[in-house]
Amino acid sequence: MANSSRPRVPTAAGTRGSTAGARVEGEAGPAATAGPADPADARGTDRGEERTGAHRTTDDRHRSDHETTGHHHDTDWETAHRTAHRVGRELPPRAVSLTEAIGHTLAEPLTALTDLPAFDTAAMDGWAVSGPGPWGLEPGGAVLAGHDHPAPLADGLAVPIATGARIPPGTTAVLRRERGRTLADRLRGPNPSPGADIRPRGQECRTGAGLLPAGTPVTPAVLGLAAAAGYDRLTVRPRPRVAVLVLGDELLHRGLPTGGRIRDAIGPMIGPWLTGLGAEPVSVRLLGDLPAGSADRAGGPRGDTLVEALLDAAGSADLVLTSGGTGAGPVDRVHPALRALGARLPVDGVAVRPGHPMLLAELPDGVPLVGLPGNPLAAVSAVLTLVAPVLRGLTGRPEPDADTVRARLTEPVSRHPRDVRLVPVRLPAPGWAEPVGWAGPAMLRGIAVADAVAVLPPGPAPAAGRVRLLELPRP
Structure with missing residues (x-):
């Protein structure tokens, strides 16, 4: 919980708020006092955004802006x-190799070019078995990943198999290595249920299935999925x-x-x-x-x-x-x-x-x-x-759904009577937002420790309950 008794922290104001740096917005004269350190102490307007040096209020500034720029009021x-x-x-789309696609955005939906997996595969190291045990051992060595068209497996036989290897025709299940033991030319172990530890063809998706929509950022996981689905190049917006x-x-x-x-x-x-x-x-x-x-x-x-x-x-x-x-x-x-x-x-x-x-x-x-x-x-x-x-x-990325990105404030926070307030918050637990203070326009101390920014609609009473959150960008 933010401490409402946190002492006010002074901030250095510069000479002019309309240029970059730690300054007071719109200030034309001497340094002005910035907003209060704690969100709960910010009453009404942001004091740091008034033209205190020229003794001009925010409303005066709006009238001056209309005279010089022609705009009537803030949007x-x-x-x-x-x-x-x-x-x-x-931006216009372009096709790039998978190695170039990271950080770009899918310009087209990603659809599967193959079944995933493309054939029945072993999910564990062990033995491919046919029927109930005990099983005789098929001569000829293990079935390894990357081998195509393994020999069919007759009823009552077993063959060693590696994770990811293609399942021999006639296999009813895979017996995990830790559950079986061999003695002479026989394999013994509990009878696995039919289909146990077999990844069936198309378990993840079938050819032509939609995997990701256009507008999806290309992350390392997206690259891996695209490669598994058969892509060498992706059409992206850069x-x-x-x-x-x-x-x-x-x-x-x-x-x-x-x-x-x-x-x-x-x-x-x-x-x-x-x-x-x-x-x-x-x-x-x-x-x-x-x-x-x-x-x-x-x-x-x-x-x-x-x-x-x-x-x-x-x-x-x-x-x-x-x-x-x-x-x-x-x-x-x-x-x-x-x-x-x-x-x-x-x-x-x-x-x-x-x-x-x-x-x-x-x-x-x-x-x-x-x-x-x-x-x-x-x-x-x-x-x-x-x-x-x-x-x-x-x-081409969609806007986040404002109704789903919300959290409940840990304490009431004062609102501006006419404008939206953006307040830095921590997210101490799922669904909760804790104001961190230091929310004056010239301050960075609050945003430096924040996880997000809460959007407080205007109103006379302090904001309480659930509020919309804006995520902070993370490099």
Whole structure:
């Protein structure tokens, strides 16, 4: 059980929440106080997501966003989640060898090309016997795996047989080695029941049987099943290639925070999490606050504006992620760059805490883009809300059934009055979810020890009972 008396843990807030690192979302002025350490202490809005430096509330920020980006209100969390899955249009399939298929996704159903097993086989080492014992021993040696068309076995006889070997015609059962003994030319032991320790042909499946549906991730076990079913190649949708742009002049990438600058916490974790979601990170580019630029800019080196950096990223990737810069502050460049490119924004802000400044765009060439907020836990929220379903869409994987991935909270947790809350939880026992605390938008301490994230719908009373869970990606 989480301790409701856990002391509040202070967190370092940076200078601007709309770029990557440990910052306060949407903050334009001095450092602001982050959210409380324990979920039960978070009352109403997330204090760390207000523009405290400029004395502007969350509602003020929404009005400002409408003036600068044209969006009226945040998309509700469930709609944003479903929209992201639709925006991830399936990648073209390709045939690859079994050795290349691991980590990809089946683009076609896997059907058996043969019966499994393909013939009656011995399930244990011992003797193939015909009829009741004792049995005479068939001359000519043992029947071994890999031998084809063993000689028929006459009634009253037995022959040594190895696990996996083809059953001789006339065999009624296999007597396990530990249950029999030979004396001279006779085998003695208890009479096995008919068919004992024989794997009959087609016991697992018959030719043409459906084994796995399209959209199944190719794991080592799937490779083994495909090989057993007769496949040399598989038709798959490849792992989506993802390019990441980490924005922010205030970010340090090594050493201790100093001189008003802070460590980038998003860059180191985003690559492994993408791998855990079945994607292939092709680049993680660390940028400052590039000017937005213009779509028709000519001359100069490539990549000296955010527009050009986005174009370069989209040219080598199936999905582009930006970290930071999604707000409406003076150096938040993502919205101006997307406008310059003529991008479409199916989701421009989500009614979720932490992470409401996240966005989902479609670049002119059809490549989706997810803008992660700059606060670390807010970025995690965007990964689970938008990135994960986009990747499932790209690979043709279905969305998990929300009704089956649920657990009961070990204690009540405060909810946001208007927005969904995503709260890190441990899973101490099957069917139970324990809040771990440290759930402020700039905090990673809670998510580092969590097994999942609980989805708390908005409401005036604390959440209790069963809640939906989002699994955390595991590399």
